[in-house]
Amino acid sequence: MTFAVWMGVAVIGGFGAVSRFLVDKAVTKHAAKRLSRPFPVGTLAVNVSGAGLLGFFGGMALSPNAALLAGTAFVGAYTTFSTWMLETQRLGEERQVWPAVANIVISVVLGLGAAWLGLTVGRLV
Template sequence: MIGVIVSVAIGGMAGTLLRFATGNWISANWPQHFYGATLAVNVLGCLLIGYLYGLFLIRPEIPLELRAGLIVGFLGGLTTFSSFSLDTLRLLESGQAPIALGYGLLSVVGGLLATWAGLVLTRL
C-alpha cells in the first residue's frame, strides 16, 4: 500500500506543477483569457483519463501503483474543476455572462467529448 501512496503523491506533484506552469504561461501570454489554462488542463485531463481508463481495461497487468499514480495522482493534480467554478464566478461577477456560459458549456461538453475520444483511442 505504501507504494500506491508514494505513486499518488509523486503523480499529484507532477500534475500540480504542470497545471501551475500552464496557468503561468497562459497568464503571461493572454492575461485577459485567464480561464484558458483551466479549460486546457480540464479538457486535456479528460482526454487522458479516457485514454488511460481504456488502456487499463485492456491491459490489467499494469501495476496498481502506476494506474493510481497516473489517474488519481497526476490527473487529480492536473485537472481543476474547483478552479473552473471560481473562473466562471469571476466571469459572471465581471459582467461577462456570455463568456461564462460559453466557458461552462465548452468545459463540460469538451471534457465529455475528450474523455470519449481518449477511450476510443484505446480501441484503435
C-alpha cells in the same frame, strides 16, 4: 495499499499539480495576446487535456494500482474543477454573463469530446 503506492500518489500527484501550473500559465500568456476579454483559457486547456488523458488511461484498462497512479494521482492533481467554477463565478460577478456561460458550455462539450477521444485511442493501445 502499500507504502510504495502511497508515495507514488504523493510524488506523481505533485508532478500533476506542477504540470497544471505550467500549462495554465503558458496557455494564458499566449492567449492574452489574442483575446480582448479575460477568459480562463488556461484552465480550459488543462481540464480538456486532462479529460482526454483520463479517457486514454480508462481505455487502456490499467491495473488498479496503475490506474490509481495515472488517473487519481496525476490527472486528479492536474485537472481542477474548483478553479473552473471559481473563474466562472468571477466572470458572473463581473457581469460577463456570456463568457461565464461559454466557459461552462465549452468546457463540458470539449471535455466530453476529449474524454471520448482519449477512451477510443486508449482502447487501441
